[in-house]
Amino acid sequence: MRQCPQALRFLPLVAFLPTLALAQANGANLLPKEEVDQVFQQGLARLAEGRTVSDIVARHINVGEEYMGVSVVQRSKKEIGTDSASISHVDLDEIYYIVTGEGTMITGGTMVDAEATQSTLLGNGHRGTITGGVLQKVKPGDVAIIPKGMPHGWHEITTDSIGYLIFRADPNKVMQEKTE
Secondary structure: OOOOOHHHHOHHHHHHHHHHHHHHHHOOOOOOHHHHHHHHHHHHHHHHOOOOEEEEEEEEEEOOOOEEEEEEEEEEEEOOOOOOEEEEEOOOEEEEEEEEOOEEEEEOOEEEEEEEEEEOOOEEEEEEEEEOOEEEEEOOOOEEEEOOOOOEEEEEEEEEEEEEEEEEEEOOOOOOOEOO
């Protein structure tokens, strides 16, 4: 194997240094635990008012080539078979981090009777019913990675509510920025 000249081996690092210096100078966009807790309380208040879902964007920022976001989501208890709705997102990859409650997600499979949707919160997507999906029980500490285009929904929520953080990658910048 041919060796790179010494100077060229460090070229990628040198090219990266201005970005690293900018990130260190400006610091990370911090979302303190106290603020996350406050948003969780807002979501619980929404559920107490009769909503079945609360999805509050805590941060959604421009990180250069794409946006990255964090939302706090809560859902009220759901019996098996009471609602078989699922969604998929055209532009957003999502990572769920379960914080409170337990339930069973349904993901993958095929979306039947899919209708195109347009949301000011989540951009273009589809809503329908999943057939042939995978049922997976989740509890606090579990993480689910849901790629764009994958149908997903809740088969059952066994506790009074479930709360989770959603980390959203938004390469097409379909969601609005929210820096504070």
